[in-house]
Amino acid sequence: MTRMLSFKRILLATLREIFDEAAYARFLQRTQAASSPEAYAAFWREREHAAGRRARCC
Amino acid sequence: MPKPIVILAWGVVAAVGTLAVGVVALHRGEPINALWLVVAATCCYALGYRFYSSFIAAKILALDALRATPAERLDNGRDFLVTNKWVVFGHHFAAIAGPGPLVGPVLAAQFGYLPGTLWILAGAVFAGCVQDFVILLFSVRRDGKSLTEMAKEETGRIGGFVAYAAVIAILIILLAVVALIVVNALKSSPWGTFTIAMTIPIALLMGIYLRRIRPGKVLEVSVLGFILVMLAIWGGQWVSQNPTMAGIFTLSASTLAILIVVYGFAASALPVWLLLAPRDYLSTFVKLGTISLLSVGIVVMHPTLHMPALTRFVDGTGPLFAGKVFPFAFITIACGAISGFHSLISSGTTPKLIARETETRMVGYGAMMCESAVAIMAVIAACVLQPGIYFAINSPASIVGQAPEVAASTISSWGFAVTPADMQNLAHAVGEQTLYNRTGGAPAFAVGMAHIFSSTLGGQEVMAIWYHFAIMFEALFILTILDAGTRVARFMLQDALGHVYKPLGRTSWYPSILATSGLMVAAWGYFLWQGVKDPLGGINSLWPLFGIANQLLATVALCVATTIIIKMHRAKYSLVTLVPLAWLLTVTFTASWHKVLDPSPRIGFLAQARALAAGPATSASGRLIFNNRLDAAVTAVLVIMVSLVAVESVRVWVGILSGKKSAPVREVPFVMTRLAAGEGA
Numbered sequence: 001m002t003r004m005l006s007f008k009r010i011l012l013a014t015l016r017e018i019f020d021e022a023a024y025a026r027f028l029q030r031t032q033a034a035s036s037p038e039a040y041a042a043f044w045r046e047r048e049h050a051a052g053r054r055a056r057c058c
Numbered sequence: 059m060p061k062p063i064v065i066l067a068w069g070v071v072a073a074v075g076t077l078a079v080g081v082v083a084l085h086r087g088e089p090i091n092a093l094w095l096v097v098a099a100t101c102c103y104a105l106g107y108r109f110y111s112s113f114i115a116a117k118i119l120a121l122d123a124l125r126a127t128p129a130e131r132l133d134n135g136r137d138f139l140v141t142n143k144w145v146v147f148g149h150h151f152a153a154i155a156g157p158g159p160l161v162g163p164v165l166a167a168q169f170g171y172l173p174g175t176l177w178i179l180a181g182a183v184f185a186g187c188v189q190d191f192v193i194l195l196f197s198v199r200r201d202g203k204s205l206t207e208m209a210k211e212e213t214g215r216i217g218g219f220v221a222y223a224a225v226i227a228i229l230i231i232l233l234a235v236v237a238l239i240v241v242n243a244l245k246s247s248p249w250g251t252f253t254i255a256m257t258i259p260i261a262l263l264m265g266i267y268l269r270r271i272r273p274g275k276v277l278e279v280s281v282l283g284f285i286l287v288m289l290a291i292w293g294g295q296w297v298s299q300n301p302t303m304a305g306i307f308t309l310s311a312s313t314l315a316i317l318i319v320v321y322g323f324a325a326s327a328l329p330v331w332l333l334l335a336p337r338d339y340l341s342t343f344v345k346l347g348t349i350s351l352l353s354v355g356i357v358v359m360h361p362t363l364h365m366p367a368l369t370r371f372v373d374g375t376g377p378l379f380a381g382k383v384f385p386f387a388f389i390t391i392a393c394g395a396i397s398g399f400h401s402l403i404s405s406g407t408t409p410k411l412i413a414r415e416t417e418t419r420m421v422g423y424g425a426m427m428c429e430s431a432v433a434i435m436a437v438i439a440a441c442v443l444q445p446g447i448y449f450a451i452n453s454p455a456s457i458v459g460q461a462p463e464v465a466a467s468t469i470s471s472w473g474f475a476v477t478p479a480d481m482q483n484l485a486h487a488v489g490e491q492t493l494y495n496r497t498g499g500a501p502a503f504a505v506g507m508a509h510i511f512s513s514t515l516g517g518q519e520v521m522a523i524w525y526h527f528a529i530m531f532e533a534l535f536i537l538t539i540l541d542a543g544t545r546v547a548r549f550m551l552q553d554a555l556g557h558v559y560k561p562l563g564r565t566s567w568y569p570s571i572l573a574t575s576g577l578m579v580a581a582w583g584y585f586l587w588q589g590v591k592d593p594l595g596g597i598n599s600l601w602p603l604f605g606i607a608n609q610l611l612a613t614v615a616l617c618v619a620t621t622i623i624i625k626m627h628r629a630k631y632s633l634v635t636l637v638p639l640a641w642l643l644t645v646t647f648t649a650s651w652h653k654v655l656d657p658s659p660r661i662g663f664l665a666q667a668r669a670l671a672a673g674p675a676t677s678a679s680g681r682l683i684f685n686n687r688l689d690a691a692v693t694a695v696l697v698i699m700v701s702l703v704a705v706e707s708v709r710v711w712v713g714i715l716s717g718k719k720s721a722p723v724r725e726v727p728f729v730m731t732r733l734a735a736g737e738g739a
Contacts, residue, residue: 013142014142015122017307017341019343020276024274027135027136044717046136048330048566051330053549054407054546055542057154057156057393057397058232058397
């Protein structure tokens with residue numbers, strides 16, 4: 001049971017990292033902001049450069 | 059666990075693996091079950107990971123769990139971040155897994171299931187996984203430096219320049235070839251075209267939803283996007299049955315190519331949050347789900363492989379692409395065995411997330427093993443088809459003939475029975491008007507996948523839905539690669555042009571964005587157009603060109619890795635990277651020689667140009683002759699550039715080993731980790 005819970009936790013954390021949810025949460029924490037359309041826009045302004053350079057393999 | 063039991067357990071794995079590989083390699087006559095491939099692959103990966111990667115980790119790289127990684131030392135909560143190893147593993151796998159391990163093995167199946175399977179297993183364990191692992195570790199020890207930066211530092215300016223030029227060249231060829239795969243999968247297919255067209259507004263909707271309605275709720279919007287895509291697949295069936303709508307969405311290859319070029323330009327110039335990011339989320343969501351589902355489907359259904367172990371086309375007369383099994387099987391399958399492109403990911407985002415050096419083994423070696431397993435699934439999906447059907451789908455009309463009766467008769471004369479009725483029934487079952495001449499590998503993979511899925515879930519009645527789901531799945535992440543690849547290439551071009559005229563290097567300056575996006579799209583769009591207009595189907599010339607370019611990038615990565623290993627005074631173990639390097643040089647140089655100079659017009663670019671010049675002049679002759687000469691020139695330039703890196707590297711090795719040259723290791727000095735035991739794990 002504990003292993004199942006641990007697996008679920010890791011899986012969710014992985015998906016949150018892949019889907020940038022974790023990065024957005026860190027951004028909110030770092031900037032002391034609450035989630036809002038403005039905060040999300042600021043998050044993407046900061047990430048635009050890095051995300052555009054993220055290669056996807058063939 | 060007591061040591062004798064461990065030894066016994068690994069002995070059993072080795073014995074079962076040997077048996078399975080033996081059956082796969084030696085069985086002839088009767089069809090074999092796909093489970094033999096699954097067992098052979100599982101045992102090879104287990105043994106490779108447990109023993110070979112452990113040997114590399116201990117003897118060559120001397121992984122040190124106490125050495126602080128850049129994720130810890132430079133942690134800024136953005137690019138550098140201590141991350142759980144399983145999370146990094148998933149992140150890395152999502153970045154390296156694309157359509158390559160699905161398409162390459164399907165194309166190489168024209169030689170039979172054996173050459174591709176053996177190359178995928180041996181290539182991954184001894185080359186691909188090793189490359190990804192060592193490049194990841196070397197990047198971690200250099201604060202996450204990229205391959206091009208490491209090449210410049212370790213092998214000199216030539217190495218850096220060639221790595222940079224090779225990346226741009228590979229991106230251009232890669233984008234052209236994947237766009238061609240989508241064009242060939244969607245031409246004259248209203249169902250498929252409608253579904254893929256709908257993914258664009260769905261992605262835009264997701265972007266706006268994330269930005270305006272539920273900021274940051276990506277998993278939620280990905281589920282919503284997935285539901286909308288499923289509705290689009292369902293709606294596609296209605297579109298294909300409605301004469302007016304079917305007419306609108308029945309497009310020729312040329313029209314589709316133009317639309318994809320326009321889309322690529324728009325995607326590269328639009329803000330990341332609006333199209334690229336939501337499409338990437340959606341594609342990753344579908345990709346991870348479908349790969350998991352396919353692996354379960356193969357194990358549950360354990361289908362029979364109808365393709366023989368070896369076909370007559372090992373002699374080089376294959377209809378999909380011309381050329382003998384050596385070297386062409388080894389450049390046709392890149393991703394899945396070894397892909398130079400992975401070295402860019404291993405020296406990109408991933409090294410900045412690794413918490414401990416010891417985790418590079420699991421992430422670098424392990425994730426590549428998983429990609430290799432995906433390639434084995436693609437071999438199975440292609441080989442469960444009756445060979446006659448496989449060749450009818452994948453062969454260009456110029457080889458087998460345009461009319462169904464002629465094509466079926468030609469393919470049957472090769473010893474692979476197929477009738478026009480078989481093909482008509484199959485096309486009807488998957489909701490298409492025809493499945494002849496669908497070159498590129500994607501439709502054949504989709505038929506195989508639909509066959510596996512429909513046998514386990516839903517039966518023959520839903521085969522059309524599964525087929526279009528598979529086409530959507532492939533096209534979705536191919537278009538994501540077009541978005542991301544065009545943008546990455548654009549940024550690289552802007553970096554270079556910024557040295558000439560500073561404003562051009564500003565990635566937020568719109569004139570520069572439009573100019574560089576236009577240049578990159580024009581470059582891959584040209585090769586795409588060339589492929590669409592190629593009488594041999596385009597894949598015949600573009601896929602080998604892509605394979606050569608990708609494997610040449612792997613040779614650059616292995617040159618860098620070998621140089622670093624020698625500088626670390628581990629020369630006696632350098633065979634670990636030298637052997638795959640020598641193999642890749644042999645394979646790529648032989649393939650390049652054939653593609654440029656082979657006297658057969660079906661293989662050699664120059665021979666084809668000569669044959670066209672000698673034949674009757676048509677309106678297209680001049681362009682086709684030029685295209686063949688251009689392909690020959692691109693191949694030759696790539697080979698010359700990589701030769702320079704290889705020579706430069708050998709010069710460095712000889713200098714170090716003879717004591718004439720110093721061997722400064724450019725690693726960041728050792729800093730003790732402050733992470734507690736288990737932290738970040």
